[in-house]
Amino acid sequence: MESAGPAGQQSQAARQGAAVELLEAVRGELSAVSLPLALPGAEAARLDIRQALAQLDDYILPRYRSLDAPLLAVVGGSTGAGKSTLVNGLVGHAVTRAGAIRPTTRQPILLHHPGDAAWFEDQRVLPNLSRIRGTVVAAPLPANQAGPTPDGAAITSLVLAADPAVPAGIALLDAPDVDSISDDNRRLAGQLLAAADLWVFVTTANRYADAVPWRLLLDAASRDIMVAVVLDRVPQAAEEEVSADLRSMLGREGLGSARLFVIPEVALDAMGMLPAVAVAPLRNWLRELAADAAGRAAIARRTLNGTVKALGGRVGAVAEAVRAQHRAAELLGSDASNAYEEAVGRILDATKDGALLRGEVLARWQDFVGTGEFFRVMEQNIGRLRDRMGAFFRGEPTPAVRVETAIETGLQAVILDEAANAAEEADQRWRSDPAGRQLLGTDDLSGTSEGFSDAVAAEIRAWQGSLMELIRTEGQGKRSQARWLSFGINGLGAALMIVVFSMTAGLTGLEIGVAGGAAVVGQRVLEAVFGEDAVRRLAKTAREDLQARCRRLLRAESRRFLDRLDASGAVPPAALAEQAEALGKLAGTA
Structure with missing residues (x-):
């Protein structure tokens, strides 16, 4: 284990600086790539470039520059799965929008402890989203009326809300639906999940096998990201059967280590809140993570390693696409x-x-x-x-x-x-x-x-x-x-x-x-x-x-x-292939 003394800190800082330098060079190369020719696989490679650049900006570079920053737990899932209701239950009062009109979560809300505000108020993470300082309202929120409601244009901002009920060291981000009818919402949901240190993925007893959520869960498996799956609104009579089936599916897809939390089908109270006992296991788990500095660091490094490894694969694929463009040209x-x-x-x-x-x-x-x-x-x-x-x-x-x-x-x-x-x-x-x-x-x-x-x-x-x-x-x-x-x-x-x-x-x-x-x-x-x-x-x-x-x-x-x-602009690749190899090595040392 790295020494905690001055020499060890200097060595770690040097490695961290070298990693940031490599990642910035990768970003520069990807930004300069042009794939103008109509070749098979070119469109997929263009998507890889966009996603790689977004993940570098939204997660990888910010996390490398601030390894000790709080964990960002993104709460995502399917339409109507109960994400906002779950977030409200975790903090003990209504802070996000929940209702029958879809899509419900229109504006992403990031809840954090007041002491962690500095980590999120600047553009450290998700730099292309402007910040809106929100206010926690400890009162009933009429459906679809909480917080700012943007117009039909693409969402370009992130609501920040400081709440003492959120433990220091971890932040919760309520994301739009991953299968939203809105293209902008779906894209934003994917962007937010890609910026997460860990996922709290919410699904329901009758939709846990849907294809869209599983595509995202498989992406999580490829990044080796820590995932907590919340199975919501489970009838008591079916809890054992549904839980066993979902665990089996998670195991088959490489997510056997994911934590599974089951929330039974219960009536909400007059404020639209879940009973505290229903969310207690998940809330306690999050608090334990927040209290364990070494555990938080391990989670951050695990996700960082997996994300950098996946980035290396993307960069390698882009390098091959560029070579194909050059050969065709x-x-x-x-x-x-x-x-x-x-x-x-x-x-x-x-x-x-x-x-x-x-x-x-x-x-x-x-x-x-x-x-x-x-x-x-x-x-x-x-x-x-x-x-x-x-x-x-x-x-x-x-x-x-x-x-x-x-x-x-x-x-x-x-x-x-x-x-x-x-x-x-x-x-x-x-x-x-x-x-x-x-x-x-x-x-x-x-x-x-x-x-x-x-x-x-x-x-x-x-x-x-x-x-x-x-x-x-x-x-x-x-x-x-x-x-x-x-x-x-x-x-x-x-x-x-x-x-x-x-x-x-x-x-x-x-x-x-x-x-x-x-x-x-x-x-x-x-x-x-x-x-x-x-x-x-x-x-x-x-x-x-x-x-x-x-x-x-x-x-x-x-x-x-x-x-x-x-x-x-179909030019030969410069350093992409070598950088892909370097990213693979970095993934083992992050």
């Missing part, structure tokens, strides 16, 4: 990225296999070099070729520009077509996945974005401009300057573009001879001006530049999908 992201990356590959293939040298591009190139000169040019030496082609370039700059325009038009059509194919593929992949469908909603992303065609045209013109600049830079040497000036910058640029698109793997028959021959003409012209190595280098640089521009275009287009993932 990565899959959706890769689906979109791969669709566009595959489109980039198809575009690059089209720029290498000679496909762009068909149709209009080939026709404009033939116009440019002169169809009648074509085969004769192929038979001349390099010098004669340069002279003949120079005449074409010097005298007819317009056909060179037409070649550039035809290339721009053809390349733009290829990029737009493949971008549309990528968009359709990514849209189909996302719509086949529930998370993807949720992110897309009613938006149709199966085509290219507005303005993409203009962006493609601008990028192609920029590529052509950079290609011209390559030629200028390469031709700055004194030996080649005169020659490239004689051919003209547009003519050499058109020739270089033809060389870039000159591979003939995609052509057949006559196309191979015609397009291939056209490419050879372009290459010979360039070699005559710059030399073979320089032409190879220029073509490689131009092709790599075009590939980079195509990738940038389609990656920017893929952001229509990827930005939705980024906005969803």
Whole structure:
């Protein structure tokens, strides 16, 4: 056992501080978790997060910070079970509302000894409920008239009532019905029970097997919380049979250690009070707990251990849910990225296999070099070729520009077509996945974005401009300057573009001879001006530049999908898994 001396107190304080630090870190991580994707189990995980945060705020952190605070005993149970009547009987006079109209307990009332007021007047426990100082009235209370009666809105306050009849060291909280017809009442009842050090659970002889109360009792069993079950309004003839059956049920569900108190079916007095003898066993048990400081501490630690252990399980489940979200986000992201990356590959293939040298591009190139000169040019030496082609370039700059325009038009059509194919593929992949469908909603992303065609045209013109600049830079040497000036910058640029698109793997028959021959003409012209190595280098640089521009275009287009993932906030888990493990260890030392 921990030493009670200064060293032992310091050690305990250090452990307590470390525990609070861990719990606050867990709270921070849970608060930052986002589960935006529509995955199986996501809604359950969101509920786990809400409940874990509420329990951290309402019970775990307050109890760790104040291990010596009075016990909070929450009196809960089914509609009409007699909770308020029981609380009145425990203190010996009417302090809470009891009546025939349901729900009866509309405002939670916390009864405490006057000496314990400081523990409950601040926001130490249940910090999201404001405090209302109530007054104990030792007189008959007409049904449904006691204390403040809130309107139909959600309850946001807690009535505090100091009463010397409540023993110091323990407080009683009269909670709303756990199966109330009011959603707000049910939620509040669950919140209050989760903030309790021990439960006084009230049921009746004809409702003790109801499903709703048992769901809560099983939650108590999972937290190892101390439970006292009050079996109310039991006919004398059925007391032994009903008590035995309820004890058997408690044992089967892991609540065999729960205390069972039986209140017989008796008439209330003129003040609506139970006979003192009917509640004496429960009142005496509570007084004994309040008087035993070590016993109270053991109860608090037992409940704290069980609650922290349950929290660790919840945090672990949330960590797995976050991992599932991250995996789903990565899959959706890769689906979109791969669709566009595959489109980039198809575009690059089209720029290498000679496909762009068909149709209009080939026709404009033939116009440019002169169809009648074509085969004769192929038979001349390099010098004669340069002279003949120079005449074409010097005298007819317009056909060179037409070649550039035809290339721009053809390349733009290829990029737009493949971008549309990528968009359709990514849209189909996302719509086949529930998370993807949720992110897309009613938006149709199966085509290219507005303005993409203009962006493609601008990028192609920029590529052509950079290609011209390559030629200028390469031709700055004194030996080649005169020659490239004689051919003209547009003519050499058109020739270089033809060389870039000159591979003939995609052509057949006559196309191979015609397009291939056209490419050879372009290459010979360039070699005559710059030399073979320089032409190879220029073509490689131009092709790599075009590939980079195509990738940038389609990656920017893929952001229509990827930005939705980024906005969803589906991020990988940080420390949740490690914190779940740490909570498991803490549960054994609380």
